[in-house]
Amino acid sequence: MADPGGFDHSGGGAAADAAIGPAPRPFDPWPATIFVILLCLAVLFLAPTLGVLLSSIKTTREIAFGELWMFPARIYLGNFAEVIANPAVHRYFVNTFLVTVPATALSITFGVLAGYVFAKLPFKGGNLLFLAIVSGMFFPPQVILIPLFRLFNGLGLIDTLWPIIFIHTAMGIPICTLLMRNFFATVPGALREAAILEGANEWQVLTRIALPLSLPALAVLATLQFTWIWNDFLWPLIFTQSDEKRTIMLGIVNLKGQYSVAWGVQGALSLIASLPTLIVFLFFQRYFIKGMTMGAVKG
Amino acid sequence: MADVRLDGVAKAFGSVQVINDLNLAVDDGELLVFVGPSGCGKSTMLRMISGLEDVTRGRIMIGGRDVTHVAPSRRRVAMVFQSYALFPHMSVADNIGFGLKLARTPPAEIRRRVAEVARTLQIDPLLDRKPRQLSGGQRQRVAIGRSIIRNPEVFLFDEPLSNLDAALRIRMRLEIARLHNRLGVTMIYVTHDQTEAMTLADRIAVVNGGSIEQLGSPMELYDRPANLFVARFIGAPSMNVIPGTVTVEGGVPAIACGETRIRLSAGPVPPGTSDATLGVRPEHLSAVNKGEGDFAGRVEIVEDLGAESLVYLQTGLMADSLTMRVTAGSGLSAGDAIGVRLDPARLHLFDSRGLAIR
Known part of the structure; x- marks a missing residue:
């Protein structure tokens, strides 16, 4: 077909290509700036972990000579061996599990039950009650620390794991209720009604319909709660006194020599102590990402 | 099989009166269609019959039994929802057999009846699939399958075809008519589509503003509309x-x-x-x-x-x-x-x- 514009398409070579190629984009400094900021933040966040990792594979002598940030000439695993062989560490682990597992399970259970009621069984004053529960998230622990200490002291529960389980359960309920209520609200009401017409009661609707659809939300909650409770330092410090009742985070602090801090051993225990939360995250990872973005888009 | 009677039924949401003093008798084995514009209260009527919605006043009888305050699952009604309301995490077989499982029916009996229903609705090759793997028409069949397996006395359909495309809607309409002929049970069907109402119904109740404007056979409504609303609503293009x-x-x-x-x-x-x-x-x-x-x-x-x-x-x-x-x-x-x-x-x-x- 004839070219009505009379343009010459036959030649022109590089000059023509340059003429029709995309115009050079002006330099945009923002991506580079954002990259540098993110890189700085990543280094900032990773540096302590790297420090712990490096100290865990060095002897106390190497660390004492100020070689903390250098890669050791020989990887020393004695710190790990010492930690693993220490019966006190076993006790810390057991205590931490005894606190974390029931407190995580209980806070999620209460959150699921409350969230379902707030989302699917509206009642007079329900919104007010929901706000009251959720507002529990905003109380700083320091405000309730002394009253709780006096309360549990009065009950004779100081230096037991019970106060820590109670408090973590109670403090986990607001976030669990908020997340589960918001998730259940996205489950279509017709599913509940269809199940009820089929003969299901509310408990069956919750356990057979709503919960199986809530795995992403449950995974998020399980990961967050487990991590928070496992890593908690404050409440075990307040409510436990003897070494027999200490949890792992206090155990890390307690692992020090008489005249010096055993950095290498502490580093090794820190890494070992973070393994359960890492395992929980990896276990729920598939649902976790889905859960964190849920509600962002329909469907 | 059972007839359905509504005596002076009214429904209010707070101060908003949605249904006004409704009296209606649906004969045993009849297919009655509630038709009306959006927001006229037709779905509320259906939900009251199913028990999903309480009545503010009046009495609902199914098969001569007063079910006004009876739980939905004990009314012996089944409902097909507009959104299908299939349980997304269950297979087709589990969806259809859900009610039987809740009723603690032996697994072998559940399997037998699910297979029977699936054969009837021609969805037997789909029994292992999840709802997301089905087309709109197949999902609708599964929803119907779930409703017929428990042998209910009354079927309730809440705009079951409105999510389907035009061609599929006509096919499914025919299938519902066949199902009604075969089962011979009482069916109450809600739609805003007057063509659907005309083609399916034994009788049509034209609903407007929470009241029934006219109740009669499709041709009766078409030939002798009681008022301008019915005259305009029934017939396409309208009068x-x-x-x-x-x-x-x-x-x-x-x-x-x-x-x-x-x-x-x-x-x-x-x-x-x-x-x-x-x-x-x-x-x-x-x-x-x-x-x-x-x-x-x-x-x-x-x-x-x-x-x-x-x-x-x-x-x-x-x-x-x-x-x-x-x-x-x-x-x-x-x-x-x-x-x-x-x-x-x-x-x-x-x-x-x-x-x-x-």
Whole structure:
């Protein structure tokens, strides 16, 4: 077909290509700036972990000579061996599990039950009650620390794991209720009604319909709660006194020599102590990402 | 199998009255369709019958049993939802057998009955699939399967076809009609689509503003609408309504619409009737030569539908155009000046309150 514009398409070579190629984009400094900021933040966040990792594979002598940030000439695993062989560490682990597992399970259970009621069984004053529960998230622990200490002291529960389980359960309920209520609200009401017409009661609707659809939300909650409770330092410090009742985070602090801090051993225990939360995250990872973005888009 | 009776049923949400004093009897084995515009309360009526919604006042009887305060699962009703409401994490087989499982039916019996229902609905190859792996029509069949497996006395359908495309809707409509013929159970069906209502129903209840405007067979509603609302709602395209004034000329009543006088030959008009509305269905208008017929018109648009055409006419009767249904190949085209004849035996007259005069 004839070219009505009379343009010459036959030649022109590089000059023509340059003429029709995309115009050079002006330099945009923002991506580079954002990259540098993110890189700085990543280094900032990773540096302590790297420090712990490096100290865990060095002897106390190497660390004492100020070689903390250098890669050791020989990887020393004695710190790990010492930690693993220490019966006190076993006790810390057991205590931490005894606190974390029931407190995580209980806070999620209460959150699921409350969230379902707030989302699917509206009642007079329900919104007010929901706000009251959720507002529990905003109380700083320091405000309730002394009253709780006096309360549990009065009950004779100081230096037991019970106060820590109670408090973590109670403090986990607001976030669990908020997340589960918001998730259940996205489950279509017709599913509940269809199940009820089929003969299901509310408990069956919750356990057979709503919960199986809530795995992403449950995974998020399980990961967050487990991590928070496992890593908690404050409440075990307040409510436990003897070494027999200490949890792992206090155990890390307690692992020090008489005249010096055993950095290498502490580093090794820190890494070992973070393994359960890492395992929980990896276990729920598939649902976790889905859960964190849920509600962002329909469907 | 059971009949359904609603005695003085009313429903209010707070201060908003949604259903007003509803009295209705659905015969055993009948297919009754609630039809009406969005928000008229038809779905609320269905939900009250199912028990998903409490009644504010009145009594609901199913099979002679007062179920007003009986739990939904004990009313022996099954419901098919507009959204299908299939459980997304369960397979088709588990969806269909869900109610039986809750009732602690032995697994072998569940498997047998699920297979039987699946065969009936021709979804047996899909039993292991999840709902997301099904098309809209297949999902609807699964929803129907879930409802029929428990042998309910009454089936409730809440706009079950509105999420399907036009072709599938016609096919599924036919399947629901077949299902009704085969099972012979009472069915109550809600739709806003009057075509669906006309084709499926033994009787139609036209609902408006929480009340039933008219209850009757499809043709009864079509031929003898009780009021303007029903006249306009039933029939596609809807009835032409022409405002006018009733006069009597030489003892014969007529209606003056603009400059045009149309004689009303059939039946007397009650004395004192003045402002009135003339109703005429598109198929009861016919095109004649210019200067002949009851009034003149100019063709504005012709819509060819294949077997027939819809002709939109500008007339001196009113500002809006009139719709005329003609057979295909009428030769009419936009701009044609024609005469229009009314079928005098098929005219409808409504008084100033919109009620049918005859």
